[in-house]
Amino acid sequence: MVSYSSVAKRYPGGQEALKSVSFTLEPGELAFITGRSGAGKSTLLKLIPAIERPSAGSVIVNGQNVGALKRAAIPYLRRNIGMVFQDQKLLYDRSVFDNVMLPLAFSGHAPREAARRARAALDKVGLLGRERSNPIQLSGGEQQRLAIARAVVNRPALLIGDEPTANLDAESAARILDIFVEFNQVGVTVLIATHDQALVERYGRKVLHLEAGRIA
């Protein structure tokens, strides 16, 4: 599903976020990426939907070399990847429901089918009762779940979470990770970045530990 070989990423400022990272994520697998702040977790994840391009090495997603992808092909790559951003990137000028509807607008779904899918996604993360609220009215954990609902509404084969449990109490964090696990159980490949080592150990899954841009 995802395969990195000798991937390096140097930002324009000269900061080397990744230095020769190699790993493979099989279809249907769930893996964690751990590491301290600044270790390069977000950078690693952003290469998958081509938000950033690798400086060296190759990033293969679903058989496609993402680093060499044409600009026009990128939107279609992203539609097959559900991304939960570290800063969530929710839109606060519209309802919870309309936030989830956003990705469905691109693909030209019939309005009724789109609404049905949006409700199904909200139902899976336990926010069906809050669809008319504004995201600002949601708690941190609820906002995180809304971000997940938006990421999965297009039924992606790959789901990525960048620190989805940051700033949450243990119980809320566990609930978020359980949602990711549920998607993995129905066949979605999942990759989650977190600095919460203890939480990760409870799940007993594959862990990629990043240290200063390398997998340790």
Place this chain on the structure above:
Amino acid sequence: MSAWLRLHRQAFLAALRRLGTLNALVIGVALSLPAGGYALLEGLRAVAGRFALDAQVSVFLRADLKRADAEALGSTLRADRRIASVRFVPREEALKELAAVQGMSEVIGALGQNPLPDAFVVSSKPNTLEALAADLGKLPGVAHVQADAAWARRLVALAGIGRVALWLLSALLGLGLVAVTFNTIRLQILTQREEIEVSKLIGATDAFIRRPFYYLGVVQGAAGGIAAIAIVAAGLALLNREVAVLADSYGSTFRFAFLDAGDAFAVVLFAGLLGWLGAHLSVTRHLRAIDAS
């Protein structure tokens, strides 16, 4: 409905929702100037053109001339090869025509006698008109000759200048329309900046992002065009109420014609195209700025 159609309908509806009435009105007022000017000019050109084509000379006879002498003069005129047609207007008929004008019958009554002379109205080609008028003035029994075409030709020339001025005005206001649209779209992109950024991150194509802005430019321009047509129609209707009074007093049925369907459609189409252009320039420039960040 296909996904493609649905995406376009969606973008069109979004554009309608964001359409500012005020912007459309501003564009409408601006466009109504050249459109209205065009309608007025066409009206004037029609009048002037008619006069200039069958250029007329009024030949007023001496008041003491006998009717028999006048008829002899008529035969002379008809023999002149430069003259296309001759119409004799006896003084009684001229008086009757004058009396028909509102308020004039009292004046004539007060005069007690007919002050008008017999006259001939002859028509010829416009280019021989002045020479002809000079010759006719020398004939015995002729008191005064008036060539009507001079002012008409001046009017045609003036209308020509007016047309050029209108083209310049149209070009300027067209540029204004592009600028207004450019700015509308710029502001719209700014207010939607977050939505655009997030949409691109999660799989929106450039075409999807741009589409509603193009629609907004076209819809706003076309709405302005429609507003301009409405303003011109209302203006001409008001004007014609006054023109009717004046024209009727001359026994004329002249009214300013409203822009015909083709012209009205052209105004709306042109405004829509300029709106598209403004949107294109704005989208190209401002979405690239978002891309770069």
